[in-house]
Amino acid sequence: MRKPRLTDWLFLALAMVIGVVATFVALRPTPGPAHSAHQAVVSAGLVPAAHSDGLSEAESGYRFEQIVTPSERGPDRPVIFRIIGSGGRPVTRFLDNQTKQMHFFAVRDDMNVFQHVHPTLVGDTWHTTLALTDGGAYRMFAEFVPVDTKDARHPVVLGAPFSVPGDTTFVPVPAPAAETVTATGYMVARADGTAPITALRPQVLRFAIRGPDGAPVKAVDPHLGANGHLTGFHTMLLSATHLHPVQPLGTRLANGELTFHSLFSERGEYRLFLEFSHGGRVHTASVTVAVA
Known part of the structure; x- marks a missing residue:
């Protein structure tokens, strides 16, 4: 039996490397839902625009x-x-x-x-x-x-x-709800109820506004150059999400609805703060939504 030559040792080492790589690929975890969702968005050509979230100074x-x-x-x-x-x-x-x-x-x-x-x-x-x-x-x-x-x-x-510092009256974040009432008595209802919003997908959010008398608000006053202002904050991360009004300023509201473009980058619950002007003052409605 001949002694192994240098080339024999090289081939053996190469075979071992290939075996290790193959084992790693076979045992590598399958990409999680978040990664898969991002890949699906990219594959469809809907790469989300870079969104600054306020988590850094x-x-x-x-x-x-x-x-x-x-x-x-x-x-x-x-x-x-x-x-x-x-x-x-x-x-x-x-x-x-x-x-x-x-x-x-x-x-x-x-x-x-x-x-x-x-x-x-x-x-x-x-x-x-x-x-x-x-x-x-x-x-x-x-x-x-x-x-x-x-x-x-x-x-x-x-x-x-x-x-x-000082005593704090902690208030648990409310669960996702279909409607809320402002401190001024306006009822604000999300048209999709409590249905989860899909992360990494551009969508339109619709909010129907009724006055203290229960009647749909037919038109709102200009507020910050638009029909309203909507900002969301992730309840765990405290990241911020900016949402844009869909309707041009001055548009009369069908069924009292205000609409906003949205794109949420993280799963979880968000607290949305909707500001609108009516009757000579600004009203703020807050509602929790789930993003899946």
Whole structure:
């Protein structure tokens, strides 16, 4: 029997490598539902547009710089911040997004506190106040559209956590519901009831509005240059989702319905905050939806 030569050892080593690779491929886990859904969307040519979700203080070359952050409860807690650009300098000019250069939100982690305000630019800093009458863990979001954007429909959203000390009245996030009532007595019902929304798929959400008298609202007043404003927040991740009105400003509402384009990137429950103007004031409706 001859002694193994160098080529014999090389062929043996190659066979072992091929065997290991084949075993790895055979035992590799099957892609999960989220990955499969994403692949299906890509294969269909419906690649979701990049969506900024406010889970980071820095994104797309911009950074959220906190200067004054609320540290106690009160009706007018000051907030001061800068938006720093890629060159390390404050950015003070953005495109108008629903009539405002800057939209600013604050939500508590139980979604029971929601604030939507519009900061004022003073020099190179943005100033606003928040009404924080209860303690707890919060997250703030700055939403803006850069002047050099390639897609004005998808703003940059930067976020940062903050906390307010003191006793907190925790309120569990309500389960998905077909309808809700605003603090001002308006009934808002989702046309699809509690049906889950499909993640990574563009869809239209419809909300029927009835006044305190029970009659469908035939028309709403302009609010931020549109028929309404709708923002969603993931109840676990606290990520933000911006939704766009479908109907042109001034369109009369069929059956009292407002409609919005939506694209949710994550599965789970979202708390939606719908703002609309009617009867000389702005009303806010909040409803939980499930995304599967």
